[in-house]
Amino acid sequence: MMCDSSKIPPLREQISEDCYTEAFIVKTPRCGSLNVHVQGDLSTMNPRKPIFLTVHDVGATYLDFVQFAAHPCMTRVCEKSVFLHIEVPGQAYNAPDLSEDYKFPSMDDLAQDMADVLHYFKVPYCVALGEGAGANILARFTMNCPELVLGSILIHCSCTEASLVELFNYQVVYWYQGGKKSGPPPMEHFLVFHKFGKVLSKLLEQSGLSQLVNTDETSGKVAQGNSALSYAESVRQKVNRKNSSFYIQAYLTRSDISGSLKKNLKTDILLVTSSTQVHADTTQNTYSKIDPAKAALLKLDDVEDILSDAPEKLAYSLVLFCQGLGLLSSLPITTLTSLLK
Numbered sequence: 001m002m003c004d005s006s007k008i009p010p011l012r013e014q015i016s017e018d019c020y021t022e023a024f025i026v027k028t029p030r031c032g033s034l035n036v037h038v039q040g041d042l043s044t045m046n047p048r049k050p051i052f053l054t055v056h057d058v059g060a061t062y063l064d065f066v067q068f069a070a071h072p073c074m075t076r077v078c079e080k081s082v083f084l085h086i087e088v089p090g091q092a093y094n095a096p097d098l099s100e101d102y103k104f105p106s107m108d109d110l111a112q113d114m115a116d117v118l119h120y121f122k123v124p125y126c127v128a129l130g131e132g133a134g135a136n137i138l139a140r141f142t143m144n145c146p147e148l149v150l151g152s153i154l155i156h157c158s159c160t161e162a163s164l165v166e167l168f169n170y171q172v173v174y175w176y177q178g179g180k181k182s183g184p185p186p187m188e189h190f191l192v193f194h195k196f197g198k199v200l201s202k203l204l205e206q207s208g209l210s211q212l213v214n215t216d217e218t219s220g221k222v223a224q225g226n227s228a229l230s231y232a233e234s235v236r237q238k239v240n241r242k243n244s245s246f247y248i249q250a251y252l253t254r255s256d257i258s259g260s261l262k263k264n265l266k267t268d269i270l271l272v273t274s275s276t277q278v279h280a281d282t283t284q285n286t287y288s289k290i291d292p293a294k295a296a297l298l299k300l301d302d303v304e305d306i307l308s309d310a311p312e313k314l315a316y317s318l319v320l321f322c323q324g325l326g327l328l329s330s331l332p333i334t335t336l337t338s339l340l341k
Contacts, residue, residue, distance in 0.1 A: 019070040021085070026120045028113035031089060031105045036117055037062050039069055040082035050081040050327045051123045053114065055088070057132030057156075058247045059191035059235055062087045064307050065129065071311040076331055077319060084121065086114070088134075090243030097242050104246035107133070107254045111140035118148055127322060128152040131307065132194070133251040139286075140257060143264040150325045151268040153318060155306055156279045159258040159286040165278070166194070166252060187241050188232040190248065196228040196304050197278040203229055227304055261289040268294055270321045272314065275301045296321075 021037040028034055045051065054065040062085035068074065069083050088110065090098040098104070105113070114137070118126060125148050130138040135157035142149045192200040203226065269290060273283035280299060287297045298317050303310045322328045 019066065021066060024120075026117050028116045030109035031113045032102065034089065034113065034117065035062075035087040035092070036121075037066065037085040037087060038082065038121075039066055039085060040078060042082055042121060045082060045123070047124070048327065048329075050077075050322055051126045052081060052083045052129050053086070053118065053123075053126040053138070054083060055086045055110070055114075055128075055130040055134030055137050056091070057130075057134050057195070058251055059187075059195060059231075059239065059244060060131070060134075061092055063093070064131070068307045068311055068314070071315070073312045073315045077315065077328065080328060080330070084117065084123070084126070086117065086134075088247055090240060091247055093238040095240045095243055097240065098246065104250055106250055107137055108140060110137045110250075111144060114138070114141040115145050115148060124148075125150050127325070127327070128154070129318075130157070131155040132157075133247065136251070136254060136257075139261070139265075139269075142267060142269075143257070143260060146264075146266040149267050150327070151270070151321060153270045153272065153321060154286075155272045156274070156283060157271060157286050158254075158282045159256070159261055159289055161254060161256045162252040163282075187239070187244060188235050191235055191244075192228050192232050195231060197276040198228050200228075200232055203232075227309065231305070258286075258289045261286070262291050265290055265294055268296075268321070268325065270296050270298060270317065272298045272300070272306060272317070274303045274306055275299060276304065 019039075021039045024036045024038060026034045026036050052069075054062065056062055056064055065083065065085050069078055089102070089104065118124075128138040128142055128149050128151070130136075130152075132155070135154035136159070138152055139154060139157055139159065142152045189200045192198055192203070271283050271287050271290075273279050283297065283299075287295055300306060300310050300313055303313075306314055319328055319331055323331070
């Protein structure tokens with residue numbers, strides 16, 4: 001049963017000139033206090049108004065989904081929706097270290113506490129929207145509580161235990177830390193491969209850099225359109241490495257849910273992937289484990305970071321998916337078509 005946190009007032013946050021969220025602290029039985037950032041007006045909630053529950057990936061923050069929802073292509077959607085953005089413990093930019101006695105939750109713990117978040121806001125059901133580790137969490141939540149989920153949109157969702165490639169790249173972190181080897185910073189190495197399927201040292205070499213350093217030279221070369229290097233620099237500057245390692249370890253020690261998907265996924269699922277081979281293969285494998293009557297697969301070519309590189313295409317698919325659930329039916333086809341222009 002969720003602890004009462006109704007007496008804790010929300011904090012209004014200005015994300016950009018025209019984008020605001022309200023931060024709530026929701027006490028849960030397994031994860032402790034979860035920060036939930038609400039984008040939209042909960043006071044106008046009704047059965048036909050979509051409530052999106054988002055969970056971010058490792059090496060990311062809830063702001064990735066805030067910025068996606070605030071994109072101009074999502075304006076009409078946001079007018080008719082509310083987003084509940086989960087901040088996985090300790091994963092905010094420039095977050096302080098988690099306390100020494102804090103036990104970081106497992107993927108199953110996080111999934112189970114999503115129900116407590118919805119109950120706190122008196123939300124009867126939601127559309128789940130997650131990426132990477134967040135997608136895995138929401139897949140578990142969807143199986144655990146099908147009565148609370150109308151449908152799920154899962155980006156780069158893995159349903160198996162960590163692969164040998166994932167584990168090898170994570171071991172690189174300890175190899176560098178233990179042996180004090182030269183080369184790209186270990187956390188950035190792992191997260192760049194996880195997010196982009198690329199080797200950071202090769203990207204640096206191609207850009208004429210030996211390492212990520214906060215200089216005008218680095219900023220200029222990163223700004224030339226290499227989103228992976230830009231991401232690595234953001235991680236270097238803003239991510240709390242200690243806290244991030246806890247989330248990464250939770251993700252890499254995840255249990256295999258592939259055998260449960262066909263039987264226990266009772267709601268519609270939209271799986272989304274980029275054309276990067278490691279992501280496409282992982283998502284295709286997940287798709288093959290789900291009842292084909294319940295699942296759809298969207299592959300976006302020439303895209304690396306779906307939320308930032310292809311928001312229009314994702315928004316278009318999101319609206320069509322929601323309309324199939326009986327939501328956002330008032331958005332005309334002309335509005336959908338304009339998303340792709």
